[in-house]
Amino acid sequence: GAGVSQSPSNKVTEKGKDVELRCDPISGHTALYWYRQSLGQGLEFLIYFQGNSAPDKSGLPSDRFSAERTGGSVSTLTIQRTQQEDSAVYLCASSLSGEGDTQYFGPGTRLTVL
Amino acid sequence: GDSVTQMEGPVTLSEEAFLTINCTYTATGYPSLFWYVQYPGEGLQLLLKATKADDKGSNKGFEATYRKETTSFHLEKGSVQVSDSAVYFCALMYTGRRALTFGSGTRLQVQP
Numbered sequence: 001g002a003g004v005s006q007s008p009s010n011k012v013t014e015k016g017k018d019v020e021l022r023c024d025p026i027s028g029h030t031a032l033y034w035y036r037q038s039l040g041q042g043l044e045f046l047i048y049f050q051g052n053s054a055p056d057k058s059g060l061p062s063d064r065f066s067a068e069r070t071g072g073s074v075s076t077l078t079i080q081r082t083q084q085e086d087s088a089v090y091l092c093a094s095s096l097s098g099e100g101d102t103q104y105f106g107p108g109t110r111l112t113v114l
Numbered sequence: 115g116d117s118v119t120q121m122e123g124p125v126t127l128s129e130e131a132f133l134t135i136n137c138t139y140t141a142t143g144y145p146s147l148f149w150y151v152q153y154p155g156e157g158l159q160l161l162l163k164a165t166k167a168d169d170k171g172s173n174k175g176f177e178a179t180y181r182k183e184t185t186s187f188h189l190e191k192g193s194v195q196v197s198d199s200a201v202y203f204c205a206l207m208y209t210g211r212r213a214l215t216f217g218s219g220t221r222l223q224v225q226p
Contacts, residue, residue, distance in 0.1 A: 004157070031212070033213065033214075042216060042217070042218045042219065043205075043214075043216035044216075045214065045215070048213055050212075056212070056213070058213075091157070093158075100146065100209055102160050102163075103160070103214065104160075105150075105157040107157045108157060
């Protein structure tokens with residue numbers, strides 16, 4: 001079946017602009033994760049959604065970052081007033097139920113902030 | 115806090131050579147341990163995992179054993195192929211926490 005998909009694959013924006021990154025998880029997966037992969041920080045957890053529970057936002061680096069998940073499926077990560085240090089590859093993953101299940105990753109969105 | 119340390123890359127080997135990529139972790143309690151692989155132009159894929167001490171994860175000829183006494187989870191393969199060229203990430207996760215903590219990744223280059 002189809003894997004995790006993300007769009008766009010690449011995004012170039014100017015400093016100060018807002019961006020939205022989209023993730024379509026594997027159908028039937030109730031858990032969804034966002035990670036960030038950058039040269040300086042490696043792979044970092046950002047936020048986790050599980051069903052209808054309140055998300056775990058403990059990895060979000062600042063209040064400029066937010067995410068939502070509509071209808072328990074598609075998720076959007078929003079970065080407001082982008083900064084150059086936000087440049088990174090943003091990875092989305094999903095798993096069947098969250099508790100110890102394998103996380104399946106999408107191809108990522110490469111964000112470049114000029 | 116929790117952390118994962120991997121050997122620096124790149125690791126360059128000839129085809130059919132033996133591979134070891136070291137991974138050690140610092141954590142309280144007993145996390146599950148993972149190796150993920152990222153092939154060029156592709157997303158992260160789970161390679162293998164182990165959920166408790168002395169467990170051995172294996173897949174595609176790769177193996178790693180969860181060593182509690184040395185807090186290590188070294189990745190090994192007896193005979194690498196050019197197609198194994200990729201970046202390998204060691205990671206840990208606590209039951210109930212769900213977020214993966216990754217190492218910095220090790221690039222493997224296998225030459226024919």
